[in-house]
Amino acid sequence: MARTWTESDIPSQCGRRVVITGANSGLGFETARALAVRGASVVxxxxxxGKGEHAAERIAAIAPAAExxxxxLDLASLYSVHEAAAELHAKYDRIDLLVNNAGLMYPPRSTTRDGFEMQFGTNHLGHFALTGLVLELLLRAPNPRVVTVSSNAHRFGSEIRFHDLHWEQSYDRIRAYGQSKLANLMFTYELQRRLSSHGSTMLAVAAHPGASDTALIRNSPAMVRRLAPFVAPVVAQSAAMGALPTLRAATDPAVLGGQFYGPGGVGQVRGYPRIVSSNRRSQDTQVQHRLWRTSERLTGVSYPF
Structure with missing residues (x-):
């Protein structure tokens, strides 16, 4: 049996500057905390x-030497994404690691400020735009990485619905979430292919947390929310455990671009992180390329490849 990978396996992060979206709670907070403890400068x-500043205070109490x-950053607003990217450019000379962690799951149908279906716009398009806008900062780092958090729910998104990306004809919040998580994976795979073709040492990696006990469930159907207090202790793992696949993807020296990390237990629901597989649909290179072009058009952000 392969040895388990835990927080103690994270190598020193001293000298690395890390940007993590959605880092004030849940998986994002646990990711930020673990990296700060190992010496990273965390954004x-x-x-x-306000919640972000409270989270920063909690991390500082745990890791007093951490910056x-x-x-x-509101990923549901391209204006905010541009503002955040501009602030990062103004404050920092490079980014060593970008963790695209923030996410929204199962809300009633609504749209972002730019008219995108909320889950697709927040989970995929917002991160697509942010990554492109700070790519120059990433490429200044010696060994940069982008880790994008997907989900096993990518299997529920049977396709990228180019004919109705924003679910205007009919809305299924579970399938819409699956589409956004499928898009996260396709973005990672296409980004890595483009980086490799241009000889870049930057890595694009994906991860998923399995079933983790976080606030992400707050928009789930009422029956799921009622059962959660009884089912979660049996099925779900802690946010700290759920963050381990992201942390391994972000820090393990053996990681290769285009890999996907998730829990190693049955059904990838819980357990210590390992390389996992994604569904066949996520590996369709033609759809990946079409999604990339569509994302550039919708966000107005083009990558210099």
């Missing part, structure tokens, strides 16, 4: 600055 990119900053 919490969050929608609620922790907060940047306003």
């Amino acid at each position: 919490l990119a969050v929608r609620d600055v 922790v900053g907060v940047v306003w």
Whole structure:
């Protein structure tokens, strides 16, 4: 049996500057905390600055020597994404690691400020735009990485619905979430292919947390929310355990671009992180390329490849 990988396996992060979206709670907070403890300078990119500052104080109490900053970022607004990217450019000379962690799951149908279906716009398009806008900062680092948090729910997104990306004809919040998580994976795979073709040492990696006990469930159907207090202790793992696949993807020296990390237990629901597989649909290179072109058009952000 392969040896388990835990937080104690994270190598020193001294000298690395890390930006994590949605880092004020849940998986993002646990990721930021673990990296700060290992010496990283951490930037919490969050929608609620007050909550971000509180999270920064909690991390500082755990890791007093850590440098922790907060940047306003609302992924449901391209204006905010541009503002956050501009602030990062103004404050920092490079980014060593970008963790695209923030996410929204199962809300009633709504749209972002730019008219995108909320889950696709927040989970995929917002991160696509942010990554492109700070790519120059990433490429200044000696060994940069982008880790994008997907989900096993990518299997529920049977396709990228180019004919109705924003679910205007009919809305299924579970399938819409699956589409956004499928898009996260396709973005990672296409980004890595483009980086490799241009000889870049930057790595694009994906991860998923399995079933983790976080606030992400707050928009789930009422029956799921009622059962959660009884089912979660049996099925779900802690946010700290759920963050381990992201942390391994972000720090393990053996990681290769285009890999996907998730829990190693049955069904990838819980357990210690290992390389896992994604569904066949996520590996369709033609759809990956079409999604990339569509994302550039919708966000107005083009990558210099």
